[in-house]
Amino acid sequence: MQVIGIVAEYNPFHSGHAYQIQESRRLVGADSAVVIVMSGNWVQQADCAIADKWLRAKMALMGGADLVLELPTVWATASAEGFARGAVTLLDASGLVDHLSFGSECGSTESLVQIARCLSSPSCQENIKKLADTGLPFAQCRQKAAEAILGAEAASPLARPNNNLGIEYIRSLDALHSSICPMTIQRRGAQHNGVVVVRDQGGNSLSDPTAMPMPQFVSATQLRMELVEGHWDQAKPYLVPAARALLEGNTVGLPGLERVERAILAKLRTMTAEDWARLPDSGQAEGLPQRLERAGRTCVSVQEFFNLVKVKRFTHARLRRLILRAYLGIIQAEIPDKPPYLRVLGINTRGRGLLRDMKERAALPILTKPAHARTLSPEGQRLFELESRCTDLYDLCFETVPSPGREWRTGPVVLEEAPDER
Numbered sequence: 001m002q003v004i005g006i007v008a009e010y011n012p013f014h015s016g017h018a019y020q021i022q023e024s025r026r027l028v029g030a031d032s033a034v035v036i037v038m039s040g041n042w043v044q045q046a047d048c049a050i051a052d053k054w055l056r057a058k059m060a061l062m063g064g065a066d067l068v069l070e071l072p073t074v075w076a077t078a079s080a081e082g083f084a085r086g087a088v089t090l091l092d093a094s095g096l097v098d099h100l101s102f103g104s105e106c107g108s109t110e111s112l113v114q115i116a117r118c119l120s121s122p123s124c125q126e127n128i129k130k131l132a133d134t135g136l137p138f139a140q141c142r143q144k145a146a147e148a149i150l151g152a153e154a155a156s157p158l159a160r161p162n163n164n165l166g167i168e169y170i171r172s173l174d175a176l177h178s179s180i181c182p183m184t185i186q187r188r189g190a191q192h193n194g195v196v197v198v199r200d201q202g203g204n205s206l207s208d209p210t211a212m213p214m215p216q217f218v219s220a221t222q223l224r225m226e227l228v229e230g231h232w233d234q235a236k237p238y239l240v241p242a243a244r245a246l247l248e249g250n251t252v253g254l255p256g257l258e259r260v261e262r263a264i265l266a267k268l269r270t271m272t273a274e275d276w277a278r279l280p281d282s283g284q285a286e287g288l289p290q291r292l293e294r295a296g297r298t299c300v301s302v303q304e305f306f307n308l309v310k311v312k313r314f315t316h317a318r319l320r321r322l323i324l325r326a327y328l329g330i331i332q333a334e335i336p337d338k339p340p341y342l343r344v345l346g347i348n349t350r351g352r353g354l355l356r357d358m359k360e361r362a363a364l365p366i367l368t369k370p371a372h373a374r375t376l377s378p379e380g381q382r383l384f385e386l387e388s389r390c391t392d393l394y395d396l397c398f399e400t401v402p403s404p405g406r407e408w409r410t411g412p413v414v415l416e417e418a419p420d421e422r
Contacts, residue, residue, distance in 0.1 A: 001032065003097050004099045005035050005037065005091040005101070006021070006035070007169065009044065009220070010039075012223060012227070014217075014220060015216070016219075016238075024185060028098075033096075033351075036065045037070075037087045038056065038070065038345065039053075040391075042077050042328070044083055046320035046323065052394070053070060054345060066350040067355065068344070069344060069345065070343040074336075080168045082280075083168070084168035084172045085175075088100070090342060095358060098181065100182050100183065106160070107184060112166050113182065116171045119145075124146065128142055143158055267327050269297060270296075271293060273290045275289075276288070280331075292322070340379050342364050342365070342366045344368045344412045388405070391406055
């Protein structure tokens, strides 16, 4: 049996994600198993996930996954490079995965492999450094350096977000000398972060989604908007069966980062330049921490903070990640070089067999119960404690705040399902 690995946020799991799993199985084999490495309660866009990691793991199992592993927050909230490195390291360390499947705009694995290996070459890395010294944003530096070697057309996929993430997966596989084979599924429907508005002939938005055919796929961004605004009927067609009931029945409701904005501002007002410099990717060499300290001491909102800090070479996404890591208290010194354990978030019947195999083959300790964290190395214990803190701070984003310590009380989701019941 072949095993397919997928890296995801599933924020939330939707029909496009189900399509990726189905298409991957079609290409690899209908009886293939699927292992997911999924972001926990915080996601790469520096936001709280629309539902906690256990509920999202359950929806992934309902949508075709067999085993869900956690990507710890320190990698889940990193740049594309760090996100990919952490996730691919976990898939490789599981000892299970034969193929890494990911979505892309271009749909060509060969093109992405060519760009990945170009970017990793010494000459390209030297060019990127030279361009960065001129003050250009990092993404532009990479694009220009790749174009100089491959030509504009061959390097053009690098400009699209899913292509770019796929390239980082491939680079991580190469760096690990992994035997996992990359494969890509072309993204269909709405673009990454895209929002589709269904309108009538007069150009007015339709309140009734049945008034005209709905798109086959929408982005997770649009689904989150519909869910937060209470448009459950519009979201339902894109969720796995029974997911609406799970989300609506969630006793603590849906989280919102705005509920902790004052807590974030309190943190920003107390941070010195030295505190900012301890954060990952803080721009210390460019003098950004001093600018961050000044903005934190004068702003009256998070948006004003962004306006005060705005610098051409630092993207809004990078600044959002810095603020989130400040709120969570994630400093560079606390981030291990690689994940120190494999945390199981969810499992089904087929996944039980995968777990048995993983226990024999894995290169890292496996956590199936929170108590197992106490048997980890000191580095692993520190990371689990940090994850517990991140969950407690995530829970403040709910209108009804759960009791602290959920990380230590919550075990994996188990979905009892025979493999032939898909």
